[in-house]
Amino acid sequence: xxxxxxxxxxxxxxxxxxxxxxxxxxxxxxxxxxxxxxxxxxxxxxxxxxxxxxxxxxxxxxxxxxxxxxxxxxxxxxxxxxxxxxxxxxxxxxxxxxxxxxxxxxxxxxxxxxxxxxxxxxxxxxxxxxxxxxxxxxxxxxxxxxxxxxxxxxxxxxxxxxxxxxxxxxxxxxxxxxxxxxxxxxxxxxxxxxxxxxxxxxxxxxxxxxxxxxxxxxxxxxxxxxxxxxxxxxxxxxxxxxxxxxxxxxxxxxxxxxxxxxxxxxxxxxxxxxxxxxxxxxxxxxxxxxxxxxxxxxxxxxxxxxxxxxxxxxxxxxxxxx
Numbered sequence: 001x002x003x004x005x006x007x008x009x010x011x012x013x014x015x016x017x018x019x020x021x022x023x024x025x026x027x028x029x030x031x032x033x034x035x036x037x038x039x040x041x042x043x044x045x046x047x048x049x050x051x052x053x054x055x056x057x058x059x060x061x062x063x064x065x066x067x068x069x070x071x072x073x074x075x076x077x078x079x080x081x082x083x084x085x086x087x088x089x090x091x092x093x094x095x096x097x098x099x100x101x102x103x104x105x106x107x108x109x110x111x112x113x114x115x116x117x118x119x120x121x122x123x124x125x126x127x128x129x130x131x132x133x134x135x136x137x138x139x140x141x142x143x144x145x146x147x148x149x150x151x152x153x154x155x156x157x158x159x160x161x162x163x164x165x166x167x168x169x170x171x172x173x174x175x176x177x178x179x180x181x182x183x184x185x186x187x188x189x190x191x192x193x194x195x196x197x198x199x200x201x202x203x204x205x206x207x208x209x210x211x212x213x214x215x216x217x218x219x220x221x222x223x224x225x226x227x228x229x230x231x232x233x234x235x236x237x238x239x240x241x242x243x244x245x246x247x248x249x250x251x252x253x254x255x256x257x258x259x260x261x262x263x264x265x266x267x268x269x270x271x272x273x274x275x276x277x278x279x280x281x282x283x284x285x286x287x288x289x290x291x292x293x294x295x296x297x298x299x300x301x302x303x304x305x306x307x308x309x310x311x312x313x314x315x316x317x318x319x320x321x322x
Contacts, residue, residue, distance in 0.1 A: 003029040003292075004029070005029050005030060005031040006029060006030055006031070006069055006070060006287070006288045006291060006292075007031050007033040007067055007068055007069045007070070008024060008030060008031065008032050008033060008068070008069070008070055008071070008072060008284075009032075009033060009034045009035065009036065009062045009065065009068035009070070009071040009072070009092070010032065010034075010035045010036070010046075010052075010071070010072045010074065011035070011036045011037070011059050011062060011071060011072075011073055011074070011075060011083065012073060012074035012075030012076070012079075012097075013035060013037045013042055013043060013046045013074070014074060016074045016097060017046075017072070017074040018046070018049075018050075019278045019280055020072060020074065020280045020284075021035075021046070021049075021050035021052075022050065022277065022278065023276070023277040023278055023279070023280040023281040023284065024050070024280075024281070024284060025050065025051065026276060026277045026281050027281060027284060027285065027288075029288060030284060030288070031053070032047075032050055032051060032052040032053070033052070033053050033054060033065070033067050033068050034052060034053065034054040034055070034056060034062050034065050034067070034068050035047050035050075035052045035054075035055055035056070035062075036055075036056040036057070036058065036059050036061065036062040037055075037056075037057065038057060038058070038059075039057075040055065040057040043055040043056065043057065059083060059086075063086060063087055063090040063092065064090065068092060069092070069093060069291065070092060070093035070094065070095060070120070070287060070291065071087045071092045071093070071094055071095070072095045072096075072097075072124070073087070073094060073095070073096045073097060074097045074124075075097075076166060076172040076173060077097075077099060077101075077102055077172060077173025077174075077178055077179075078102055078171060078172050078173045080096050080097065080099070080100055080101055080102075080106075080110075081100075081101045081102075081106035081107075081109060081110055083096075084096045084100070084110050084113070084121065085109060085110060085113045088110075088113040088114055088116075088117045088119050088121060089113065089117060091117065091119065092119065093119050093120035093121070093287070093291055094114070094119070094120070094121045094122070095122050095124050095283065095284075095287055096110070096121070096122070096123055096124060097123075097124045098123050098124055098125055098182055099123075099173070099178050099182050099310070099313060100123040100306055100310065101310065102173045102178065103310075103314065104307070104310045104311050104313075104314040107306060107307055107310040108307065111303045111306070111307060114296050114297070114303065115296065115303075118296060119296060120287065120290050120291050120295060120296050120297065121296065121297065121303070122283075122286070122287060122290070122297065122298050122301060122306075123301065123305075123306040124283055125186060125283070125301050125306075126279055126280050126282065126283040127183065127186065127187075127254045127255065127279075128186070128190065128283070128300055128301045129282035129283045129285070129286050129300065129301075130255060130256070130273075130275045130279045130282055131273040131274070131275060131282070132249065132250070132256040132257065132258055132259055132271070132273040132275075133190075133249075133256070135259075135271065135273055136240070136247055136249065136259055137190060137191070139247070139261075140191055140240060140242075140247070143244075144244075144245065144261070145240065145241070145242030145243075145244050145245035145246060145247060145261075146242040146243030146244030146245065147221065147222075147242055147243045148191055148192060148222055148240055148241070148242045149221060149222045149223070149241065149242060149243065150222060150223055150224070150225075150239075150240075150241040151187065151188050151191060151192065151222070151223075151224040151225075151226075151238070151239070151240050151241070152224070152225050152226075152238065152239050152241075153183075153184035153187045153188070153224070153226055153227075153238035153239075153253060154184055154226065154227035154228065154229075154234045154236065154238075155180040155181070155183045155184055155227075155228050155229075155234075155236060155252075155254065156176075156180075156212070156227065156228065156229035156230075156232055156233055156234040156236065157180075157229070157230065157232075157233055158230070158231060158232060158233055159230040159231070164230075167179060167209075167230050168205060168207050168209055169207065169209070170207055170208050170209050174207070174209045175205075175209030175210040175211070175230070175322060176202075176209075176210050176211060176212055176213050176228040176229050176230045177202070177210050177213050177228060177313065177316060177317065177320070177322060178313070179228075179230065180228045180230070181210075181213055181215070181226075181228030181313075181316070182309065182313060183228075183254045184215075184224075184226035184227065184228065184238070185215070185217075185226060185309060185312055185313065185316075186309060187238055187240075187253075188217050188224035188226060189305075189308060189309055189312065191240055192217070192219050192222055192224065193219075193308075194308055194311075194312070195217035195218055195219055195224070195312065196218050196219055196220060197217075197218035198215065198216075198217060198218070198312060198315045198316060198319070199215065199216040199217075199218070199319070200213060200214070200215045200216075200315075200316040200319045200320050201213070201214055201319075201320065202214075202320035202321075202322070203231075204320070204321070208321075208322070209322070210320055210322055211229065211230060211231045212227070212228065212229035212230070212231055212232070213227070213228050213229075213316065213320060214226070214227045215227070215228075215316060217312075235251055236251045236252040236253055236254075237249065237250070237251045237253055238253035238254075238256075244263065245261065245262055245263040245264075245268070246261075246262040246265075247259055247260070247261055247262070248260045248262065255275060255278070255279045256273075257272065257273065257274045257275065258270065258271050258272040258273050258274070259271055259273075286298050286300060286301075
């Protein structure tokens with residue numbers, strides 16, 4: 001029996017939204033019902049490119065559209081909280097780009113709105129759902145590398161201030177921590193959970209955003225050394241080391257198409273696990289499953305997971321003076 005299509009709306013029609021919309025086209029049970037942009041011409045072009053049925057020039061109109069079931073929010077970081085809450089209050093399910101909010105307080109408000117309205121809400125941590133991460137986590141949890149005692153991960157690129165103005169704009173939630181630092185933090189949290197202590201140092205821009213931030217997460221019997229930068233490149237590999245071996249995720253690790261397993265520093269096996277499309281399709285599939293099962297959160301990336309990560313980010317934000 002053919003599944004009814006889940007009807008999506010998208011607001012914030014930038015690069016990430018384009019990649020997400022392209023992946024939606026790969027799913028037979030997904031329909032891009034509507035898109036919204038304050039620039040109607042931009043919205044029209046986006047709709048034509050990704051087969052959206054309707055275009056709105058205001059976010060309120062897409063919230064009021066009775067056909068739209070779930071809204072993907074890909075606007076600048078500073079608007080995530082208010083738009084998510086408004087969508088939930090209008091009876092929509094929500095997939096909100098990371099970071100879900102710029103403060104722990106706002107993250108709490110978003111989760112409360114989801115619970116109050118009994119609508120599905122998930123932070124769009126697409127990396128959590130790609131096949132390589134799923135497989136690595138299962139192997140780590142099964143003890144294949146023993147007890148994990150060290151994680152090393154970074155996410156860095158050179159961002160031009162003239163071409164990437166949003167990254168250098170404090171009001172829009174710019175800076176390395178919010179834009180990409182959440183990725184290495186996510187990996188450490190996924191494997192080791194909440195740290196006992198957080199240590200962070202940053203190089204700041206005159207606009208008061210962090211250009212690069214280095215972080216040590218201290219656990220009972222483990223440490224994570226993490227880095228994020230918008231002013232330099234890195235190899236973007238990630239390694240998870242344990243008492244009996246090591247796993248190295250292919251670069252760029254946050255969308256790894258596989259990984260290598262080492263024992264006594266000898267490569268034992270190489271696993272190839274390419275994602276569907278760019279990789280965003282997997283989080284959309286999770287949304288579909290949860291909505292059909294009448295769940296308001298995912299078991300793989302739950303409300304509590306998002307809140308825990310938000311709290312770690314809040315501590316780092318305080319330490320670096322962001």
